[in-house]
Amino acid sequence: MSRITLSRYLIEQTRSQETPADLRFLIEVVARACKAISHAVSKGALGGVLGNAGSDNVQGEAQKKLDVISNDILLEANEWGGHLAAMASEEMEKAYQIPGEFPKGKYLLLFDPLDGSSNIDVNVSVGTIFSVLRCPEGIDAPCEKAFLQPGVEQVAAGYAIYGPQTMLMLTLGHGVKGFTLDREVGSFVMTHDDIRVPEQTKEFAINASNQRHWEAPVKRYVDEMLAGETGPLGKNYNMRWIASMVADVHRILTRGGIFMYPRDAREPEKPGKLRLMYEANPMSFIIEQAGGAATNGLERIMDLQPTSLHERVAVFLGSKEEVERATRYHREQQ
Ligand SMILES: O=P(O)(O)OC[C@H]1O[C@](O)(COP(=O)(O)O)[C@@H](O)[C@@H]1O
Ligand SMILES: [Mg+2]
Numbered sequence: 602m603s604r605i606t607l608s609r610y611l612i613e614q615t616r617s618q619e620t621p622a623d624l625r626f627l628i629e630v631v632a633r634a635c636k637a638i639s640h641a642v643s644k645g646a647l648g649g650v651l652g653n654a655g656s657d658n659v660q661g662e663a664q665k666k667l668d669v670i671s672n673d674i675l676l677e678a679n680e681w682g683g684h685l686a687a688m689a690s691e692e693m694e695k696a697y698q699i700p701g702e703f704p705k706g707k708y709l710l711l712f713d714p715l716d717g718s719s720n721i722d723v724n725v726s727v728g729t730i731f732s733v734l735r736c737p738e739g740i741d742a743p744c745e746k747a748f749l750q751p752g753v754e755q756v757a758a759g760y761a762i763y764g765p766q767t768m769l770m771l772t773l774g775h776g777v778k779g780f781t782l783d784r785e786v787g788s789f790v791m792t793h794d795d796i797r798v799p800e801q802t803k804e805f806a807i808n809a810s811n812q813r814h815w816e817a818p819v820k821r822y823v824d825e826m827l828a829g830e831t832g833p834l835g836k837n838y839n840m841r842w843i844a845s846m847v848a849d850v851h852r853i854l855t856r857g858g859i860f861m862y863p864r865d866a867r868e869p870e871k872p873g874k875l876r877l878m879y880e881a882n883p884m885s886f887i888i889e890q891a892g893g894a895a896t897n898g899l900e901r902i903m904d905l906q907p908t909s910l911h912e913r914v915a916v917f918l919g920s921k922e923e924v925e926r927a928t929r930y931h932r933e934q935q
């Protein structure tokens with residue numbers, strides 16, 4: 602059986618005119634960067650890449666050495682790719698200009714270079730999340746405004762997960778494909794065609810240590826799940842929380858479930874912890890393309906109009922029936 606590599610899949614997409622050639626090259630460059638990040642992550646303590654970098658990012662979070670290394674790998678790979686107008690990252694306060702005349706290419710790339718980085722030092726799966734938008738017409742510099750487009754405008758999104766296997770999950774707007782890195786040949790090979798998230802589930806993911814801070818609809822929903830088969834939902838639920846969004850979402854894509862990071866009373870002025878533009882939007886695009894759903898409790902995440910690059914958002918995503926239930930409980934509370 603001939604193997605379908607990521608490159609071959611992208612060439613076929615270009616041939617069938619579903620994907621423009623420059624978008625194809627852009628995805629190839631991102632995938633190459635993910636291979637380099639996977640290699641860096643795998644060095645661990647032997648390569649001296651674990652631990653803190655000694656700096657904070659724009660969100661005031663301590664950067665890990667690998668946050669900085671992964672960000673640099675993505676910047677360097679994409680700077681010279683020729684298909685981008687600008688980049689934005691969790692690790693950089695402002696939009697990043699591609700050297701040379703603006704705009705060099707017609708796309709904007711956003712990324713969380715290393716998601717779940719609090720897990721690196723304990724050797725738990727981490728990943729890279731990315732989102733691609735078109736650079737709007739009439740913009741003459743790589744400003745924040747160019748990026749502030751709702752998630753429905755994404756032309757591609759994906760993530761790489763650095764776990765027992767390195768995988769790349771990708772959507773170009775017609776389904777989700779999964780590729781596993783064949784380390785001996787150095788290629789991503791398609792191993793998961795047409796991924797679908799089961800509509801029903803008995804598994805939920807939430808950081809339960811925040812329970813006392815949750816809003817009433819979240820408390821109600823989690824209480825009902827914990828009540829099991831004698832409770833109102835009539836079934837026993839299992840719970841998982843990896844604290845790497847990529848790893849939790851990957852499990853949900855693979856076997857179903859609901860992921861929740863709600864807003865809570867710890868920092869009432871913030872609408873949640875996760876970032877809209879480079880975490881929630883790309884993951885929502887992937888989940889929806891796999892038949893799941895994603896809301897902030899009230900509205901579809903991909904319909905939200907962003908107001909700043911590093912904006913935060915509450916996230917409920919995964920199996921459709923459960924996301925609809927969580928959303929219904931929020932709406933009833935209003
Ligand atoms: O530690 P908490 O509060 O459970 O948060 C876990 C969440 O934070 C994140 O790690 C944030 O991502 P970063 O590591 O990119 O900052 C998510 O991946 C994860 O879902
Ligand atoms: Mg993250």
Ligand SMILES: [Mg+2]
Pocket residue numbers: 668691713714715716717718
């Ligand atoms: Mg990160």
